[in-house]
Every structure is written in structure tokens, then in C-alpha cells.
Amino acid sequence: MRVALRLLALIFGLAFTAFSHAQSDDLQDISRLLKQGQHVQALERVNQYLATKPRDAQGRFLKGLILAEQNKVPDAIDVFSKLSQDYPELPEPYNNLAVLHAAQGQYEKARQSLEMSIRTHPSYATAYENLGDVYTKLASQAYDKALQLDSTNSAAQTKLSLVREMISGTNRPVRSATRTEPAKAPEPAKPAVVAAAQKAGPAAAPSAPEPKAPAQAAAEARSAAVPETKAAAKAPEKTASSDEILKAVRAWAHAWSKKDLTTYLAFYAREFKTPNGEPRAEWEKARRQRISAPKRIEVEVDGFRVGANDGRSATISFRQHYRSDSLKVDSNKTLVMVHTDGKWLIQQERVGN
Numbered sequence: 187m188r189v190a191l192r193l194l195a196l197i198f199g200l201a202f203t204a205f206s207h208a209q210s211d212d213l214q215d216i217s218r219l220l221k222q223g224q225h226v227q228a229l230e231r232v233n234q235y236l237a238t239k240p241r242d243a244q245g246r247f248l249k250g251l252i253l254a255e256q257n258k259v260p261d262a263i264d265v266f267s268k269l270s271q272d273y274p275e276l277p278e279p280y281n282n283l284a285v286l287h288a289a290q291g292q293y294e295k296a297r298q299s300l301e302m303s304i305r306t307h308p309s310y311a312t313a314y315e316n317l318g319d320v321y322t323k324l325a326s327q328a329y330d331k332a333l334q335l336d337s338t339n340s341a342a343q344t345k346l347s348l349v350r351e352m353i354s355g356t357n358r359p360v361r362s363a364t365r366t367e368p369a370k371a372p373e374p375a376k377p378a379v380v381a382a383a384q385k386a387g388p389a390a391a392p393s394a395p396e397p398k399a400p401a402q403a404a405a406e407a408r409s410a411a412v413p414e415t416k417a418a419a420k421a422p423e424k425t426a427s428s429d430e431i432l433k434a435v436r437a438w439a440h441a442w443s444k445k446d447l448t449t450y451l452a453f454y455a456r457e458f459k460t461p462n463g464e465p466r467a468e469w470e471k472a473r474r475q476r477i478s479a480p481k482r483i484e485v486e487v488d489g490f491r492v493g494a495n496d497g498r499s500a501t502i503s504f505r506q507h508y509r510s511d512s513l514k515v516d517s518n519k520t521l522v523m524v525h526t527d528g529k530w531l532i533q534q535e536r537v538g539n
Contacts, residue, residue, distance in 0.1 A: 216248055225256050241512050243273055250282060259286055270302070273513060275476075277303040277310045277537075284316060293327070296320050308461055309520070309536030428492045431502055431523060434530040439485045439506075447474055455524050455531035480510035487519075499524045499533070506537075 212235050219228035232249045239245060250265035263286050270279040280303035287295040297320050303313040329346035332339055434453070441449040451470055460469040477483065486507040493501040503520040522534040 213244060213248065216252075220248070220252055220255065225252055228252050229256070241272065243269065243276070243513055243515070247279065250279075254282070254286065259289060262286055275306060276515065277307045277313060280306065281310075281313055281316065284313075284320070288320065288323075293320050293324050297324070305462060307537045427495055427497050427500065427525075431492060431495070431500055431530050432490055434523070435487060435490070435502060435504065435521065438532070439487045442477065442485045443483055445477055445483060447477060450477070453532055455526055455533045457524075457533060458531075459534045461535070480512070482511060484509040497525065500530075 212231070216228050216231045216235065219225075219231060229249070229252045232245055232252060236242065236245050236249065246265060246269050250262050250269065253259075253262035253265060263283060266279040266283045266286070270276070270283065273279070280299045284296040284299035284303070287293070287299060297317065300313050300317040300320060303310055304317070307313075326346065329342045332342040333346065336342070438450065438453040441453065451473070458466065460466060484507075487504045488507075489505040491503045493503065495501075500523050501520060502523065503518065506517050506519045508515045508517070517537055520536045521532050522536075523530045524533045525531075
């Protein structure tokens with residue numbers, strides 16, 4: 187299951203780093219049981235863990251994965267649904283809801299869940315890919331229905347053949363996130379998200395090479411096109427600008443951690459593109475409420491990669507580690523920044539891949 191594969195890598199590989207030692211040991215033990223296929227023991231352990239920490243996002247997410255492995259799809263859907271209600275800013279529960287709905291043939295519900303995921307984080311690439319798979323399956327059903335009503339419709343027949351060819355071409359086994367060997371696919375061609383949903387059952391999921399981010403690809407293309415001597419001559423200027431960008435990002439994260447709203451919001455440029463296209467005033471109001479609500483916030487950033495940088499605008503990608511009273515999330519983030527009035531300010535921010 188493509189969604190679960192990437193999600194498990196996030197939860198198991200990174201989210202434990204900020205837990206207390208005891209919590210980390212508990213969740214890692216549960217994760218280990220799940221990977222070993224000891225689902226009953228894993229479920230018992232995670233229920234014990236949640237008995238003392240009922241709102242813990244990682245524990246609840248882990249329980250949903252265990253239930254999906256046990257093919258308890260309605261129970262898993264219930265866990266991810268409640269998790270998305272309590273933490274609507276997280277796109278991953280919506281993604282898992284989508285693949286579970288698809289496993290039951292409820293492609294319209296899967297579509298709605300994926301669109302919620304995208305609405306939460308417009309740059310979440312996995313949701314877009316899976317939404318394309320859902321639309322492909324819906325298109326196949328629609329063309330098939332058209333042919334049932336009119337068997338002489340040659341245009342519908344051609345389109346149906348093309349869609350089925352697309353589905354067949356993308357359905358190949360990938361490695362499960364909880365196993366080290368490729369899973370076998372006992373069923374014939376299905377769209378990627380549909381096969382992904384079978385993570386709750388025996389089927390395998392499709393895989394494709396991860397495309398590079400547009401900014402990264404553009405930066406690499408420009409780098410390859412510039413003669414070596416010219417690139418070397420410009421290196422000092424780019425390094426100096428990169429240092430200023432890193433300093434600005436760290437200061438932005440520090441203001442966020444201190445809940446210094448005036449300083450935090452000042453890091454966003456006048457032309458900042460709000461995530462959902464809402465008016466700037468509405469976005470700022472929502473940010474003020476979300477930052478003010480927790481008693482404490484800790485935001486750490488690391489793993490910086492500066493992409494396209496012409497001295498006036500630049501992209502920077504990094505790992506963001508967010509911790510508050512009730513939420514712990516590690517995610518990838520990319521900022522598009524502009525140099526304005528001697529400062530590097532945020533023009534756009536994207537969360538996810």
C-alpha cells in the first residue's frame with residue numbers, strides 16, 4: 187500500500203526522536219511487534235499505551251495501522267476518522283481513510299478523503315497521486331456503465347481500454363513498509379490506491395520512482411547548464427545568501443517556539459500565498475489562534491537543503507520537528523523565500539514531499 191508505506195516510514199523512523207525515553211521504547215516495541223506480524227500482541231500493547239495517553243497522535247495512528255493489518259477495516263476507519271477530527275491539520279489520517287474506503291470499493295468516499303488531505307496540505311504529493319488513481323478507477327466504472335447502456339459506443343470502448351491499460355501498467359508489487367521482502371500480488375491489475383488499500387488484506391501495492399520536486403529539478407538543470415568556471419565564480423555569493431536564509435529560517439522557528447506572534451508573522455512577505463487561498467487576515471487570525479492555544483510549543487529545524495537561489499528569491503527544504511502539549515509531528519517543509527528590504531521573508535510554504 188503506497189500510502190501506508192510512506193506513512194509508516196515517517197511514524198516509525200522519525201516521530202520517536204522527540205518522545206521521552208519510556209514513550210519511545212513503548213512505541214518502538216509496538217512497532218516491532220507489528221513488523222513481526224504479531225498483531226494481537228501489538229494491539230494489546232498499544233491499547234495499554236493509549237489507556238494512559240488517550241490523545242497521543244502517534245499511538246492512535248499506530249493502532250489504526252494494526253487494525254488495518256488485522257483486516258478490521260471498519261475499526262481502522264473509526265480510528266483514523268477520529269484522529270482526523272482531533273488533528274485536522276494532519277494529512278496522513280485522511281490518506282489512510284482514503285485507501286481503506288477504496289478497499290471497500292467506496293471510491294467516492296476515498297476521493298473526498300484525499301481532497302481533505304490536499305486541502306489540509308496543498309503540496310502533499312502522495313495525496314495527489316492517490317487521487318489520480320481514484321479518478322482512474324471512477325473513470326473506468328463510468329466508461330463501463332456507458333458501454334452497458336450503449337454497447338455501440340466506440341469512443342467509450344476506446345477510452346475504457348486506455349484506462350484499463352493505465353491501471354494494468356501501474357499495478358506492480360512494491361515492498362511493504364512492515365516487511366523487508368517484496369509482497370506478492372495475488373489479484374490482477376488495480377489502481378495504485380486500490381491495491382494500496384489492500385494493506386489491510388493480502389494484496390500488494392504499486393510503486394513508481396519518486397519525482398523530484400520542481401525547484402530541485404530546476405536547480406539541478408541550471409547547475410548542469412552553467413560552465414564550471416562561471417559556477418565557481420558565483421559560489422561565494424550563493425554561500426553568503428544561503429547563510430542568511432538559514433539564519434532567517436532559524437529565527438522564524440525560534441519566534442514560533444516563543445509564541446512571539448508579532449515577530450513570527452513578520453517573517454511572511456506581503457505577497458505571501460496562503461495555503462488555501464484564503465485572505466491574509468483570515469490566515470493570520472487562524473495562525474494566532476493555533477499558536478496561542480497550546481501552553482508550550484517547540485519547533486526545531488534541521489537537514490537544510492537550499493535549492494534555486496538567485497540572490498533575490500530562493501527555496502529551502504528541511505525537516506521540521508513540532509512539539510506541543512498534545513501533538514508531536516515531524517514533517518518535511520519547503521519555503522519559497524524572497525529578499526525584501528534587506529531581509530529574507532517567506533512567500534510560500536509547503537508541507538510534505
